[in-house]
Amino acid sequence: xxxxxxVALASSEAPSTNETWLLHHRADRRQLGIVxxxxxxxxxxxxxxxCRNPVFFLAACWFSFLNAVVIHNHLHxxxxxxxxxxxxxxxxxSFGSMYPASAxxxxxxxxxxxxxxxxxxxxxxxxxxxxxxNLLNLLHFPNVVGPSTFDGVSRWAMxxxxxxxxxxxxxxxxxxxxxxxxxxxxxxxTGLFFVVLPQLWGAxxxxxxxxxxxxxCDVRSEWNHSRNFVGDGFNWVMCNNGYHTIHHxxxxxxxxxxxxxxxxxxxxxxxxSLDEPSMVRYLWRTYFARFAPPPRQDVARAEAxxxxxxxxxxxxxxxxAVASLAE
Amino acid sequence: xxxxxxxxMGLFALGVLWLNTLxxxxxxxxxxxxxxxxxxxxVEARRAGRLVEAEVGAGSGPDGAFVTRTVRQRGRAVTxxxxxxxxxxxxxVELACHGGELRIDGTPRRIEAGRWDVWLAxxxxxxxxxxxxxxxxxxxxxxxxxxxxLVQRVGAGARxxxxxxxxxxxxxxxxxxxxxxxxxxxxxxxxxxxxxxVTALALVPPVFGTVSTIGGALAxxxxxxxxxxxxxxxxxxxxxxxxxxxxxxxRP
Numbered sequence: 001x002x003x004x005x006x007v008a009l010a011s012s013e014a015p016s017t018n019e020t021w022l023l024h025h026r027a028d029r030r031q032l033g034i035v036x037x038x039x040x041x042x043x044x045x046x047x048x049x050x051c052r053n054p055v056f057f058l059a060a061c062w063f064s065f066l067n068a069v070v071i072h073n074h075l076h077x078x079x080x081x082x083x084x085x086x087x088x089x090x091x092x093x094s095f096g097s098m099y100p101a102s103a104x105x106x107x108x109x110x111x112x113x114x115x116x117x118x119x120x121x122x123x124x125x126x127x128x129x130x131x132x133x134n135l136l137n138l139l140h141f142p143n144v145v146g147p148s149t150f151d152g153v154s155r156w157a158m159x160x161x162x163x164x165x166x167x168x169x170x171x172x173x174x175x176x177x178x179x180x181x182x183x184x185x186x187x188x189x190t191g192l193f194f195v196v197l198p199q200l201w202g203a204x205x206x207x208x209x210x211x212x213x214x215x216x217c218d219v220r221s222e223w224n225h226s227r228n229f230v231g232d233g234f235n236w237v238m239c240n241n242g243y244h245t246i247h248h249x250x251x252x253x254x255x256x257x258x259x260x261x262x263x264x265x266x267x268x269x270x271x272x273s274l275d276e277p278s279m280v281r282y283l284w285r286t287y288f289a290r291f292a293p294p295p296r297q298d299v300a301r302a303e304a305x306x307x308x309x310x311x312x313x314x315x316x317x318x319x320x321a322v323a324s325l326a327e
Numbered sequence: 328x329x330x331x332x333x334x335x336m337g338l339f340a341l342g343v344l345w346l347n348t349l350x351x352x353x354x355x356x357x358x359x360x361x362x363x364x365x366x367x368x369x370v371e372a373r374r375a376g377r378l379v380e381a382e383v384g385a386g387s388g389p390d391g392a393f394v395t396r397t398v399r400q401r402g403r404a405v406t407x408x409x410x411x412x413x414x415x416x417x418x419x420v421e422l423a424c425h426g427g428e429l430r431i432d433g434t435p436r437r438i439e440a441g442r443w444d445v446w447l448a449x450x451x452x453x454x455x456x457x458x459x460x461x462x463x464x465x466x467x468x469x470x471x472x473x474x475x476x477l478v479q480r481v482g483a484g485a486r487x488x489x490x491x492x493x494x495x496x497x498x499x500x501x502x503x504x505x506x507x508x509x510x511x512x513x514x515x516x517x518x519x520x521x522x523x524x525v526t527a528l529a530l531v532p533p534v535f536g537t538v539s540t541i542g543g544a545l546a547x548x549x550x551x552x553x554x555x556x557x558x559x560x561x562x563x564x565x566x567x568x569x570x571x572x573x574x575x576x577x578r579p
Contacts, residue, residue, distance in 0.1 A: 052331050118401035118472065119418025120571055130357070140350040147555035155573075159403035159414050161468070166407070184547075188540050192547060193336040197343070321470045 038063035045194035064202025067096035075104035100172035106156035124210035142204035221300035271299035352515035388425030402473030446496035453479035
């Protein structure tokens with residue numbers, strides 16, 4: 001089944017063609033570099049006692065989070081031209097974050113992108129936490145959303161028509177937990193402190209991002225469902241994952257093309273409060289400098305009369321389901 | 328550069344374990360408190376004689392229904408091995424409170440149509456709007472899935488608990504909330520006790536020795552399992568009307 005793109009792109013906005021013999025987009029070398037550095041940090045700390053220091057540990061935690069960002073991007077659009085390499089890379093990524101990367105197909109691409117699980121809420125909905133002290137919501141969020149997500153993925157896996165999904169999912173589980181288990185078996189404390197803790201930091205961090213990017217937004221709206229972090233340095237490191245609205249609306253677009261489209265399509269339609277220059281400042285303001293969650297605002301009014309330009313959400317969900325069969 | 332010494336890392340790991348255990352326990356206790364507010368209203372209503380046991384004499388709705396609960400469902404064909412099955416999940420619920428006659432202590436009483444919460448027993452059945460499995464399975468095998476509904480009725484002869492204008496329940500609502508509150512408290516207590524147990528084991532001297540390592544492994548296992556346990560308990564403790572219906576429909 002073929003489907004037309006959700007948004008008509010002007011020629012000047014069309015995705016760039018930057019293919020290499022190996023990669024769909026040359027910018028993905030940055031993603032490969034992230035994963036290489038991260039795995040090297042983990043192995044260095046595990047095998048070389050001199051590397052078990054705060055700099056390596058904090059770097060591993062940070063790169064673990066970036067590894068999860070790469071999972072996100074790779075599961076939207078495989079980095080490699082070779083399907084086999086893409087599947088293999090999913091296993092490498094799964095070890096880095098200690099969860100099967102293919103879980104993203106259902107949890108992120110199909111459910112989260114449309115904030116809907118066949119009528120039930122998104123498994124990563126910010127409404128799943130309700131402490132009056134907002135910092136506790138940020139801390140607790142992965143404890144709730146992680147299990148909800150894996151329950152949902154298991155349910156989805158029962159009915160998927162992606163023929164080899166279950167096989168690939170099992171393989172990624174075996175690699176992620178098997179390899180981590182081997183490292184723990186060989187040297188439990190070193191494995192726990194210098195492999196598992198960074199893995200958990202990244203995996204739980206990417207779950208927290210769902211809260212950070214959608215809390216206080218209006219997921220029923222077409223353009224004001226997400227918070228964007230638009231700093232240039234942040235987006236270079238984060239492979240443009242700060243431009244979240246346009247990514248939600250055109251999930252198939254390569255991350256390297258998000259910034260221009262954010263400025264052209266999103267910025268005129270969103271509440272200025274959802275265009276944050278700095279994530280650090282946002283986190284400080286929202287979770288540390290205040291006790292209670294910020295009051296709700298009607299952010300969707302910013303798109304009044306300008307909500308068009310997108311295919312219906314139901315159609316975009318269908319696109320995601322079709323795309324999930326192809327990858 | 329200063330190396331990260333193992334005792335410091337151990338304390339950090341235990342800190343992560345305890346922070347998250349306490350958050351999970353606190354979320355369960357917060358949920359318990361919310362149910363407690365609801366329970367207090369029900370207990371007061373029972374004392375005041377407003378929450379009563381009754382029998383439905385007749386319903387004013389279609390087919391003599393006192394209440395009709397229509398669960399809109401999405402069906403997806405199960406693609407794992409085994410017999411043909413359709414996984415049905417809840418899309419939305421439409422509630423029609425038709426009213427009719429309730430017999431309270433044998434005395435008939437007319438109840439007008441209105442809007443109130445309805446709690447059915449977990450085993451409550453209903454009538455599916457689509458009954459042709461073959462056609463439904465074919466539809467459930469598409470990207471769009473099967474659209475169907477389950478119609479649940481409370482009609483003549485049903486034993487119910489009635490709180491005027493607020494709740495019609497097929498199960499004792501006070502006992503239900505008391506059980507759920509007890510479950511939440513027990514879960515919070517057990518989670519904290521288990522965290523204490525694995526912590527104590529991990530700290531058995533010599534720290535990082537064999538017993539301590541077994542404690543560390545159990546602590547990691549506990550950390551991984553306490554999170555889904557917390558979510559399961561939370562889902563179990565929700566008000567019955569807020570629990571989404573998930574069913575498997577197997578080829579007859």
